Amino acid sequence: MSDRNTFKTVAKAKLKAAKILYKAKDYSNAGYLLGYVLEAALKACICKRLRLSQYPDSGRHHDVFSTHNFDRLLILSGFSEHVDFMPNQNLLENWSTLTHDWRPSIRYNKFTN
Numbered sequence: 001m002s003d004r005n006t007f008k009t010v011a012k013a014k015l016k017a018a019k020i021l022y023k024a025k026d027y028s029n030a031g032y033l034l035g036y037v038l039e040a041a042l043k044a045c046i047c048k049r050l051r052l053s054q055y056p057d058s059g060r061h062h063d064v065f066s067t068h069n070f071d072r073l074l075i076l077s078g079f080s081e082h083v084d085f086m087p088n089q090n091l092l093e094n095w096s097t098l099t100h101d102w103r104p105s106i107r108y109n110k111f112t113n
Helices: 004-023 027-049 059-065 070-077 089-100 104-108
Strands: none
Touching: 004 027, 027 070
8 A cells, every 4th residue: 555645746747758758759658657647636535535544455445446537536635626628528548548548557568659
């Protein structure tokens, strides 16, 4: 299990690496890392929102919290009500593109730019 500060540190480090990859025009790998940024940031928010000292990705609530699904993480974080996709079609399309196919196993995919 990880705590909120660990998730924040991971998110910042992955964001820094993603920016470097993006500047180098390695868009696929930058996007992959952005998935981790989003996941870590949402898990940090969940810890804060639920006042958890550790993120519960194992044990009794494993089936709820042990996820890489961004829509579920968004709901658990309490931010789903603040993200209104309806008036902004571009936001919905960008969210869908990033979140629909992202999962840790895509690191084994062959990427092309």
